[in-house]
Amino acid sequence: MDLGIGLPMSGRQIDPEQIVRVAQNAERAGLGAVWTFERLLRPAQASMLGMDQPISLPDNNACVYDPLETLAYVAAKTSTIRLGTSVVDSLFHSPVVLAKRLATLDRLSGGRAMIGLGQGWMEQEFEATGVPVKRRGAGFEEHVQAMRACWGPDPASFSGRFYTIPEADVGPKPAGLTLLAGVAAPAAIERAARLGLGVTTVVFDWDQVRQTVDLYGKGPGPMVLQVNGPITDRPLDQRMPLTGSPEQVAEDLRKAGEMGADHVFWHPFEVDADDLLGRIGEINTY
Numbered sequence: 171m172d173l174g175i176g177l178p179m180s181g182r183q184i185d186p187e188q189i190v191r192v193a194q195n196a197e198r199a200g201l202g203a204v205w206t207f208e209r210l211l212r213p214a215q216a217s218m219l220g221m222d223q224p225i226s227l228p229d230n231n232a233c234v235y236d237p238l239e240t241l242a243y244v245a246a247k248t249s250t251i252r253l254g255t256s257v258v259d260s261l262f263h264s265p266v267v268l269a270k271r272l273a274t275l276d277r278l279s280g281g282r283a284m285i286g287l288g289q290g291w292m293e294q295e296f297e298a299t300g301v302p303v304k305r306r307g308a309g310f311e312e313h314v315q316a317m318r319a320c321w322g323p324d325p326a327s328f329s330g331r332f333y334t335i336p337e338a339d340v341g342p343k344p345a346g347l348t349l350l351a352g353v354a355a356p357a358a359i360e361r362a363a364r365l366g367l368g369v370t371t372v373v374f375d376w377d378q379v380r381q382t383v384d385l386y387g388k389g390p391g392p393m394v395l396q397v398n399g400p401i402t403d404r405p406l407d408q409r410m411p412l413t414g415s416p417e418q419v420a421e422d423l424r425k426a427g428e429m430g431a432d433h434v435f436w437h438p439f440e441v442d443a444d445d446l447l448g449r450i451g452e453i454n455t456y
Contacts, residue, residue, distance in 0.1 A: 171427045172202030173450055174254065174435030178443040179206055179240045181230040186243070189235075192443045193244045196251060199451050203252035203284060204244060205396075205435050206237035208259055210295045217293035219303060230439060238271055245279035253279055254435075256370045256396050257288030257352035261309055262299040265316035265333050266340065273321060273344045281346025286370040286394070287314065288352035305332060307357070314349070314365055321347075350394060354378075359385040368432075370394040373411050376425075383429050392432035400441050401449040412436075416449055420456035 175196050177189050193204045212231040215224035241253040253275070260268060276283040289306045290296060296303050312330045319328040320340045327337040350370045351362035359382055362369045368391025371382050379395065386393065399413035406414040412422045412434060426434060438446045 171423065171431055172433055173423075173453070174201050174203035174205055174252075174433060175443070175447055175450060176205045176207070176435060176437035176439075177240060177244065178438055179235040179237070180209065180233065180439075182233050184233060184235060188443065189240065190244065190247045192447060193248050193251065195444075195447055197248050199447065201251065201450070202433055203254045203435065204241075205254040205256050205437070206240050207234070207256055207437070208237050208262075208288075209234040210259075210262065211298060213292075213294045219291050219293060219306075228439065238275055241283070242275050242278060245275065245282065249280075250282075252282045252284045252348075254284040254350075254370075254394075255286050256350070256394065256435075257286040259290040259295070260287040260313045260317075261290055261301050261305055262295065265313050265328075266320055266335050269317040269320035269340070270342070272317070272347060273342045276344040276347040277342050281344070283344070283346075284348040284350065284392075286350040286352050287367075289358075307361075308332075311361060311365060314367070348391065350391060353382065353386075356381070356385055362386065362391075363389045366390040368392040368394065370396055372396045372398060376411055379411065379426070379429060379431075388430070393430055394433045394435070395426060395431050397434065397436045398439060399436075401436060401446060401453075403449075416452035417456045420453045423453065 196204055209231050212227050216227050217224050237255045272285055289310045309332045312332050316328045316333045319326050321343050324339040325337045326340040328335040350368040353359045353362055353369045353371050363386055369386055373395050397412045399410045405418055
């Protein structure tokens with residue numbers, strides 16, 4: 171199991187130099203991957219699918235760099251560290267366009283792209299992109315199949331319920347692209363395994379991690395755990411898994427590894443990314 175860090179690519183004071191510095195320092199420190207995420211907009215009150223009450227998104231969601239352009243920028247400044255998304259909401263993009271963008275990133279980076287794909291959860295983002303919410307599920311599965319058709323032998327073509335790609339040469343083809351599915355619900359975990367995808371999931375508690383492990387099993391791809399909580403300088407009495415002091419996190423990592431996790435990373439949503447990177451480095455001393 172290796173470790174990673176989210177890049178500081180959200181917030182009103184985004185600093186491209188810091189993005190590169192964090193990525194390069196993560197590579198020097200031997201981390202396995204750096205990560206981005208997609209957020210198209212921040213409404214005053216976000217409507218989450220399946221919830222009656224709207225929620226307020228944090229201020230850093232008001233300005234979020236595009237995940238793939240950010241990774242392409244970082245790819246040119248690094249040489250070995252993997253480049254991940256957790257996640258890009260595939261339904262908001264045309265399959266042929268997204269397939270070309272992902273393959274281009276993978277080619278430019280020498281096969282380092284590790285792309286988590288999601289379905290979206292905010293009603294306003296579906297409205298803004300003109301995509302019906304009902305496309306989730308079956309539409310996501312077909313979207314993956316359509317992109318894989320683009321990456322297959324030419325002439326490529328695809329004909330489905332939601333997407334059609336006329337017979338044509340479509341390039342480039344990826345060099346070493348790893349695909350993950352962002353999962354939470356049991357149906358999403360089972361779908362990822364059926365499609366031959368790895369999985370990436372936000373960690374809330376150990377029961378949720380165990381459910382993912384039980385349903386995914388020894389699946390066809392890597393299992394990535396995303397942590398949205400802090401690594402602190404002192405132990406915490408009340409904490410989510412993989413948060414707290416470096417010593418507490420080191421113990422949790424052993425548990426996560428025994429459960430089957432392949433990669434764990436932390437997003438610097440509420441903390442300084444440079445400080446977070448230093449604390450990730452302290453974990454290996456325990």
